[in-house]
Amino acid sequence: MFRRRQNRPTHHRLRDFLWPTMGFRRFATYVAHRVARMPGTPYSLAAGFAWGSAVSFTPFVGLHFFLAALGAWATRANILASAIGTVVGNPWTFPFIWTFLYEVGSWLIGRDDPATAIGIGAALQRFWEAALNGEWAVLTHIAWSILLPMMVAAVPIAVIAWVATFYPLRFLIESYQNERRRRRGQGAKRRGRRRVNADEAPRQ
Known part of the structure; x- marks a missing residue:
């Protein structure tokens, strides 16, 4: 479904994922x-797409597809649409999302410790490396210093993202x-009229 007549080269698909040639609004x-x-x-x-959008505003990079599918399954939404919805989180939006989550979360828990998107991204990468290697001290430190404020902010922001995505998109889909x-219906009526006219035409 929706497949192109000619497959595009892999490097073209990767380029469009990182920077859509049609522009972000048209994309x-x-x-x-x-x-x-x-x-x-x-x-x-x-609802499925909204789940993908919502989980993009969580720090659990690498689990977004699974979390979106789980939310879609729990609410009887379309799982494929939830996977597509995770496009909201991409290499261009993640730095802004991570910084926003950290700043909001730090404000909510009363912590004054500014961080950069690069620092947060490096910390998240180090978190997964530590998880794979069983470095529990590193895991605890990153979870407390970086993940805690991000998770605190992720809850209300993900809810807002879900609602802000669901209602406009449902209206668009209903209209479509x-x-x-x-x-x-109009096409069926035209075909019906043509059949009637053909039946009523004088036979020779």
Whole structure:
């Protein structure tokens, strides 16, 4: 479904993921319309995509697909749409998301310790390395200093992201599906009239 007639080279697909050639606004519109064309109810598609968007505002990099699918499954939403929704979190948005989460979380817990996106990204990478190597002291330090404020902020921000994504997208999908049904109905009427006219035409 929705496959191109000619497969694009891998390096072109990677380039468009990192920096969409059509521009970020047109890319967002393209993704929204692509989701709208998928089979499913407006609720399931919009809720699925909203889960992908919401989990992008969490510090659990590497688990976003799983968390989005879990949320979609729990709410009977479209799991494929949830995977597409994780596009909200990408190499260009993560630095802003991480910094925003850390700053908001630090403010919520009363901590005054500014950090940069590069520092947060390096800390998250080090966290996963420590988890794989069983370095519990490093895990504890990073969890307390970096992950704690990010997780505190992630809860309300993810909820806001889910709501802000779900309702506009559901409206767009409902409008698209209604228009598609209207066009199909008109096409069926035209085909019916042509059959009637063909039956009523004088036979020679």
